[in-house]
Amino acid sequence: MKKKLLSTLMATAMVLGLVGCGNASSTQTASGSTSSTEAGTDGKVYHIGVCQLVEHEALDAATQGFQDALKDKLGENNVVFDVQNAQGEETNCATICTGFVSDNVDLILANATASLQAASAATNSIPIVGTSITDYATALNADDWNGTSGTNITGTSDLAPLDQQEAMIKELVPDVTQVGIVYCSAEANSVFQANQIEAALEKDGIAYKEYSAADSNEIQSVVTKAVSECDCLYVPTDNTMAANVDIIKNVTVPAGIPVIAGEEGICQGALATLSISYYDIGQAAGEMAYEILVNGKDPGTMEIEYASATTKEYNADVADALGITIPDDYVKLSTEE
Structure with a gap:
């Protein structure tokens, strides 16, 4: 009888443990540690998809600057980055950005032109911030470009004079x-x-x-x-x-x-x-993303920003x-x- 009672109690404890694990919502935060989705003073965790065309020093620096800016402004536990590298393939950019849309991310960072074009094709509603884009008019095939997109896109340029x-x-x-x-x-x-x-x-x-x-x-x-x-x-x-x-x-x-x-x-x-400093233009892109996410700015009315030096x-x-x-x-x- 004691053995049967003990078995019943153990089974109950295991079920409760599994239920507790099943209800816990955990995700990878910017700092690399796990955190409940209720992290942060306002209970909001922002999910950012990052599509980087290829791995090299300049684009890496831009992505890092973007992440650092948002971690600084939002708090490390209040932002989650899904950073994906397209290995230089446009088709991979399309797959990555379509995945971000399916995941309903809060914002997409498009690092390099092919990434921006893929993100633009994937969504017209999720905000897109570009960086390491030389000329947005060319990238977006916009004939009447006036410095703003009029759409869900803004960002920073890497064009030196x-x-x-x-x-x-x-x-x-x-x-x-x-x-x-x-x-x-x-x-x-x-x-x-x-x-x-x-x-x-x-x-x-x-x-x-x-x-x-x-x-x-x-x-x-x-x-x-x-x-x-x-x-x-x-x-x-x-x-x-x-x-x-x-x-x-x-x-x-x-x-x-x-x-x-x-x-x-x-x-x-x-x-x-x-x-120019790619870290700086990435950081500026992060600050623009913050204005969109927290202060509700419309990316379509935000002018493209350039390196200051x-x-x-x-x-x-x-x-x-x-x-x-x-x-x-x-x-x-x-x-x-």
């Missing part, structure tokens, strides 16, 4: 006769930058030629052809190129051809760049290898070992 980048070509390669513009044809923002650089080069009477790669598999052959026909290359802000800087460096440096890069990540394999940077290893003297107003880039 292109006329100043072209001026760096003249400053560092004063005897240049033809500039090769190398980019990935699948990235709309790269095409936009190429057109802008070409207009600046035409104004200064400098010849140029485009060299486009459809994907990373074509980069080596495209760059090899470019260095055989040009005495300087320009690589715009381009995620495909940024993910393959070693290939670019291994072709251009032995050939003695300097490369001016559109952003700091690409400059790991180039001579110089006019850089630029820095002329150079890669000392590449400069030494090419025998190019860099002016004093350039800052030495911290290169990876």
Whole structure:
């Protein structure tokens, strides 16, 4: 009888334990610890989907800045990030963003152009904040762009002044006769930058030629052809190129051809760049997200924000290898070992 009673009590305790576990709502918070969905003073936990096109230094920094800003403003236990990397594939961006919509996230961070385009196609109601987008009008195929989307989209841009980048070509390669513009044809923002650089080069009477790669598999052959026909290359802000800087460096440096890069990540394999802080534009995007989530701002009326400062940077290893003297107003880039 005692054994039967003991068995009954144990069974009851197990059932109660399972019921308790089944009713507990636990999720991964920004700090990496588990927390009840009733975390926070107002009981609200915000769920943010992050679609990052590819893993590289610039986009990583933007995502980190975004997360840090929201953790700081909301509290670490009041925000949950579902960070997903599309591995450079547009189809993966679409799958990721469709999943975020199914999960009914509170907001989507679209990090890079393909991510923004996928998020825009996936939802017209969930707020979308972009970052690392060079030109929103181009990315969204908007003909009547006036600085705001009029939709559920806003964000920050990684565009550094292109006329100043072209001026760096003249400053560092004063005897240049033809500039090769190398980019990935699948990235709309790269095409936009190429057109802008070409207009600046035409104004200064400098010849140029485009060299486009459809994907990373074509980069080596495209760059090899470019260095055989040009005495300087320009690589715009381009995620495909940024993910393959070693290939670019291994072709251009032995050939003695300097490369001016559109952003700091690409400059790991180039001579110089006019850089912005991707962490800062990510942080600004996070602050915009806070205004949308907490203060109810309409993303469609929020103007796209740009980096507040630029820095002329150079890669000392590449400069030494090419025998190019860099002016004093350039800052030495911290290169990876």
